[in-house]
Amino acid sequence: MPELPEVETVRTALEPVLHGQQISTVRLTRQDLRWPLPRNLSAALTGQICGLPWRRGKYILLPLLPSGKTLLIHLGMSGAIRLYPRQPAHFGKHDHFSVELADGQWFVFSDPRRFGHLDLLESGKEDAHPLLSGMGVEPLSNHFSPAYLDRVLAARKQPIKTALLDQRLIAGLGNIYVSEALFRAGISPRRQAGNIVGKRTERLVPAIRATLTEAISAGGTSLRDHVQPGGEIGYFVQNLKVYGREGAGCSVCDKPIKMLRQGGRSGYYCPNCQR
DNA sequence: CTCCTGACCTGAGTGC
């Protein structure tokens, strides 16, 4: 499910609800998701006060006081967080992790495929965490520039589509927004990453930024699983130009959108507009 | 290092 815009949408919704709230109860129905969860997870959270949730790539990070720990959350492919004003009447079979806040609200993390993950780390030492240490730049930060992209793509033999999905280069892009950004930049997903230099990176950087920013404004893209914590869907589906539109007419030239399998994943592009 | 494949897991959709 979630790429940067969906995760950011979730983070934004969590912020006013969690910030300053004490965790009164933790409900955990299994001791592993993608990997084994910290043994002491429930105990480490109970009684803690939530700080401001922030985001790194597709991870949500929630600082806790007074322990000085941070809860790391990854939604995997099918993870979703929902907020309820009081304890839900029924928990679903995939509601693996829930938290009751002091004001009675509930935070419920569900993840049917269990590719998501939860972990605890020391606040301030995020960069040392194995899942975060190798991550590339935040595409919405000032560190993301044509010069950066030129540098990290240099000499790469893989297709640009595959390179943009590599979280060690850029943090947060996924299958939808890579296709959309490449369309916006007029670059073929088949082009070798190492050949994307100069004018092409100068188009690609703002294309990625604009795609992500607009998707965040729309509340993300709801194709299957994505819901915002309040239950609203994300409306960026209506703005998708190529993703999932195989055979449909390109919004610019009206020639058919093509599907392309690269690195085991489907991508979409307009062979006429993207070179 | 880089690059590619398989693996993890459930559910929805499709075709017979």
Added chain:
DNA sequence: TGCACTCAGGTCAGGA
């Protein structure tokens, strides 16, 4: 209805 099969917004481990 049932069954077999494919596919899905992620990403890690292992091998070439």
